[in-house]
Amino acid sequence: MIELQNVTHSYGGGELLSDITLRLQPGSFHFLTGPSGAGKSTLLKLCYGELRPAAGNVQLFGRDLGDMDRDAIAHARRRIGVVHQDCQFLDHLPLRDNLALPLAVSDRDPAAEQGNLDELLSWVGLSARAGARPPELSGGERQRAALARAVIMAPDVVLADEPTGNVDWDMSQRLLTLLVELNRMGKTILIATHDLALIRAAKSQVAARVLRIKDRQLQLAGADL
């Protein structure tokens, strides 16, 4: 599905990630942890083709990222839902239109998908906020909305970068529950987080694999978590 083979990435003249190998199998659930600045976000960007590796290979759905043009990467991204810590919405559009954005850019008619949109808004508990603009939403609402937008195209993979970074514990549990639900629907999940409590809480709900970036290398985290 998504595979990184001996990937190295440099930033600002120095090597940030070195010889990283990662395979996201269909239906798997991964946590990616490590200290701030370790390269978690960079690794996620490599997974959805926003960054290209300095060395090594990235495979997106069986195709080598190096062989993919910009259009092919755009098509691949429609199969990958991304949730950012800062959500990345278009602030001048109401929430409903922001959620429909992946449909619109894929030349699908959002008007024909109103049922799906309503269902998604209800799933993340934001039906009453559909007309609000992103700056009017709370941190938790924005994160849930970002998750809804990430899954509206029924992607195969959901990548979440610190999805609980700006929310309280109750809200982070709620978001975790939504992500676990998605995994039970067969979606592959990769969550980058430094919130170890969230990882511990998840382990009681799902068979998650925990990876850690340490000294530019990717390791399988042990019982120390």
Added chain:
Amino acid sequence: MVLITLRALIAGDPQADRVVPPTGFTVRLTMFTAGAMAFLAVFALALSLATGRLADRWSEALARTATVRISAPEGQMQTQTEAALQVLRTTPGIGEVRALSDAEQRALLAPWFGPDLPVDTLPVPQLIEVAETGDGYDAEGLRLRLSAEAPGAVLDDHTRWRRPLVQAADRLRMLGLVSIGLIGLTTAAMITLSANAALAANAGVVRVLRLVGARDVYIARAFVRRFTGRTLQGAAAGTALGMLAIALLPGVSTAGGFLTGLGFHGWHWLWPLIIPIVAAGVAFWATRMAALRMLREIT
């Protein structure tokens, strides 16, 4: 690809239209630039059309007439005039010939010598006005016959001073067309700068669109529609103002000459209506090129 983009541009995509924030300095700048350039283009077009008419008029009017000037001693003036008239009347291609009266010759000289000029006491040549038929005449043959029958007669077919006048009018028309071309290029340059500024100002929008799987063509289309629409609006307003200003110019008068003839006549009033369409086309290409180039540069 371009046809698809054009179809999408005309058909419209409400969602794509809205992804770019609706207001912004660059959009207002684009409208103003398009309006100002369209206003100037209307005048350049009017100049070009007016000089074209002028060149045609001078060319036609002067080409169909000629003058025979007879300079002869006082005792031979009448004889040579009669002989010249006879030659002219029997020349194929000449329609009318008429010797100017003293009063008419006095009127011609009045601007230089005043109305009280004693023509009778001055050795003023006799002028004969010649009008051609549609077929024209053989000027060289006529000169030879005149020199034989009336040695003091000189044929002036206006070629000497018609040519520079027509050339001047043609060059003015060319200048008008070059001005329109420069206005188009300037508009393209301004819109390219505005589109670049808009793309830079909306880098966040571009990032979000890429994140959700938008292709470059989709992103470019959103900006292209915005700029093309604003250019069309600005150019339409500028053209309307330009046409109004032309309509309010003083009417054609003999005293005003060329300046009062600057304007559109008859169906020529339709010509300025293509300016907004051309401006929108220029905006479409300029924005599309700028957007796709900039998107290629943004990783």
